[in-house]
Amino acid sequence: MSEQETSDLGAMPGFEDMKQGDLKSIAQASEALGVTQRTLRFYEDKGLIQPKRVGSMRVYSRREMGRMQLILRGKRLGFSIREIGEFLSLYDHDPDQVVQAKLMLEATQERLAELRHQREAIEQTITELETIEAMSRQHLAKRDG
Amino acid sequence: MSEQETSDLGAMPGFEDMKQGDLKSIAQASEALGVTQRTLRFYEDKGLIQPKRVGSMRVYSRREMGRMQLILRGKRLGFSIREIGEFLSLYDHDPDQVVQAKLMLEATQERLAELRHQREAIEQTITELETIEAMSRQHLAKRDG
DNA sequence: TTCTCGCTTGACGTATACGTCAGGCTATAT
């Protein structure tokens, strides 16, 4: 396997804790984050991250990795990438994070309301399905004697 | 407003309880079911219903209306139209509904498992979001004094 | 020099359940 400048970035013995210690190639970043390279490029397209370039190759610093963690967390919490993008851009242009925190609070509450609704809907559906399940069992029991 | 043979079908005074009492045009059917005409045509395309034709116009009998109720119920319970289609075709070719009931039971149980997972995931997400909500509040409280 | 890696961009594909035209037919009302 030949590795080019990409791997050189991560493999400079003795320089691990320089100012820009942990630079990663797209392969290393996707590996570390558990997402595909396609996903990283996709998020970049959408403006969620802006990895540096060395020539044409993407380089992921701790900043990008941190943002990716936030993005993935947002996804786990059920926010769309559009929403996540909005949060991040607020985050960028709001050093004190006052506006950011307020809007985050709002979004969080809205999402909570949604989830509570969903939870109720699911409970109802589960109840109804349990009824159907019981009826199916009876139906089968009758026919089998 | 002019109504053609469509409305004539539903408007035959004195004949309400003929053998084929309640025949409906697509407009009346969609109205009664609370779905769009497009939806009815779509389900027909997918083979879920087979309304009769008078010339080229669709006519919905009680049979189709009944199937539509089942379809809509299946949707509410979270089954895909493909799954619903499979149930219905089993239903058709299984007069005793033994096979049907067995498979329905399986599908029901699978769906229940899914829903219970979802419910857990939602509970976790709600918990996490509540934490974030509390943190946002603290953040704002600090800055506002 | 030629091969092979890893990377690049761009564009089209996927799944779901319809929405939204566009163009055209027919029957009734005027």
Place this chain on the structure above:
DNA sequence: ATATAGCCTGACGTATACGTCAAGCGAGAA
């Protein structure tokens, strides 16, 4: 005869989050 209403089919559009090519470039290796 013409307008209008209601219906028809067929085809493309929508939203989401990527997957999957295709074609090509620069850099070490053989």
